Amino acid sequence: MKIASARVIVTCPGRNFVTLVIETDQGVTGIGDATLNGRELAVASYLTDHVIPCLIGRDPSQIEDIWQYLYRGAYWRRGPVGMTAIAAVDTALWDIKGKVCGQPLYQLLGGKSRERVLVYGHANGADLHSTVEAVGRYIEMGYHAIRAQSGIPGIDKAYGVGRGDTYYEPADARLPTETVWDTAKYLDFAPRLFDKLREAYGFGPQLLHDVHHRLTPNEAAQLGKSLEPHRLFWMEDATPAENQEAFRHIRRHTTTPLAVGEVFNTIWDCKQLIEEQLIDYIRATVVHAGGITHLRRIADFAAMYQVRTGSHGATDLSPVCMGAALHFDTWVPNFGIQEYMRHTEETDAVFPHDYRFEDGHLICGESPGHGVTIDEALAAKYPYNPMCLPVARLSDGTMWNW
Numbered sequence: 001m002k003i004a005s006a007r008v009i010v011t012c013p014g015r016n017f018v019t020l021v022i023e024t025d026q027g028v029t030g031i032g033d034a035t036l037n038g039r040e041l042a043v044a045s046y047l048t049d050h051v052i053p054c055l056i057g058r059d060p061s062q063i064e065d066i067w068q069y070l071y072r073g074a075y076w077r078r079g080p081v082g083m084t085a086i087a088a089v090d091t092a093l094w095d096i097k098g099k100v101c102g103q104p105l106y107q108l109l110g111g112k113s114r115e116r117v118l119v120y121g122h123a124n125g126a127d128l129h130s131t132v133e134a135v136g137r138y139i140e141m142g143y144h145a146i147r148a149q150s151g152i153p154g155i156d157k158a159y160g161v162g163r164g165d166t167y168y169e170p171a172d173a174r175l176p177t178e179t180v181w182d183t184a185k186y187l188d189f190a191p192r193l194f195d196k197l198r199e200a201y202g203f204g205p206q207l208l209h210d211v212h213h214r215l216t217p218n219e220a221a222q223l224g225k226s227l228e229p230h231r232l233f234w235m236e237d238a239t240p241a242e243n244q245e246a247f248r249h250i251r252r253h254t255t256t257p258l259a260v261g262e263v264f265n266t267i268w269d270c271k272q273l274i275e276e277q278l279i280d281y282i283r284a285t286v287v288h289a290g291g292i293t294h295l296r297r298i299a300d301f302a303a304m305y306q307v308r309t310g311s312h313g314a315t316d317l318s319p320v321c322m323g324a325a326l327h328f329d330t331w332v333p334n335f336g337i338q339e340y341m342r343h344t345e346e347t348d349a350v351f352p353h354d355y356r357f358e359d360g361h362l363i364c365g366e367s368p369g370h371g372v373t374i375d376e377a378l379a380a381k382y383p384y385n386p387m388c389l390p391v392a393r394l395s396d397g398t399m400w401n402w
């Protein structure tokens with residue numbers, strides 16, 4: 001069997017998605033998510049101009065060799081654009097292998113380690129009161145684990161807060177929206193939010209919180225300490241992780257579990273974090289960390305240090321990534337949790353899939369491959385609509401981490 005053709009589909013059913021479709025000379029089709037929020041066309045071009053010409057004529061069953069070819073062969077290794085493109089190829093090839101073998105992807109990885117996958121949903125509100133109510137709605141929907149983000153008094157456009165009733169969607173304008181960040185106000189507010197949440201709902205629901213790279217290591221240590229009585233499932237991206245050593249300081253001062261990794265692309269981004277057991281959950285995901293092949297390498301390495309997985313699953317990762325991630329989660333022995341932000345109905349219609357939500361868990365389907373397809377005719381009705389993620393500044397104008 002040979003790869004006969006491959007093409008990239010860019011579509012915007014509510015938000016932008018990039019999808020790679022690979023076809024074999026025997027008519028088997030596999031698809032992979034290639035979405036990099038706000039940088040969609042960079043990945044589309046990398047695939048179309050540089051990767052696809054190298055794929056034609058190759059044996060699609062040689063997933064590992066093709067991965068190594070694209071990683072080593074590029075000479076310029078790593079980075080979000082290249083690794084997202086590799087992930088798309090890898091995901092599509094696993095999909096093809098599943099279809100050729102007539103097996104769901106989790107079977108090819110080693111079979112089920114669990115029947116269903118614990119997910120966390122996103123509750124958010126403009127202020128403390130509405131966030132507490134939003135968490136209640138998620139509990140009613142059956143979620144056992146809920147991420148809580150709230151508007152913060154004195155901070156305009158806080159991270160993680162949706163506008164009106166819509167789901168939170170950060171890529172909101174053609175050019176980056178400017179937001180202003182104030183650490184002191186946040187550190188004052190965040191513990192009060194969790195005081196209220198525990199007061200309202202007790203310790204039954206697992207609660208999570210995303211700091212979104214905003215704090216220094218010492219501020220992160222302070223926040224972790226102040227949240228300890230609330231026994232969070234995790235505190236996410238407490239400080240930027242380019243400097244992996246920074247987490248030593250946080251770790252030394254708090255037992256609040258730490259999660260990092262949604263912006264990581266390779267095992268090298270988290271090597272020290274894992275080896276030194278500086279984190280509890282690694283959040284790398286299929287689409288941005290080199291596909292199933294590389295994510296498996298990261299997860300196996302993490303397992304040696306009792307670090308568990310907690311893959312990124314925001315709406316800017318398409319249902320194709322979610323489908324693949326759920327097969328991965330069903331297999332991976334050191335599974336922790338999976339993020340799950342529901343896609344809109346428009347998105348779900350473009351990407352028919354066989355995974356389903358039940359009692360706070362997602363269950364992957366049994367169809368061969370990863371179980372997600374693309375309706376290309378419908379996708380064509382939603383042209384690309386360029387959108388950027390916001391940026392953040394401190395009140396004196398200094399650029400900060402969004």
Ligand code: GCO
Nearest residue numbers: 037170210212262313314316
């Ligand atoms: C998360 C993330 C997202 C990102 C988004 C950027 O934990 O889900 O932090 O909200 O900001 O994926 O594209």
Ligand code: MG
Nearest residue numbers: 210236237262
């Ligand atoms: Mg996050």
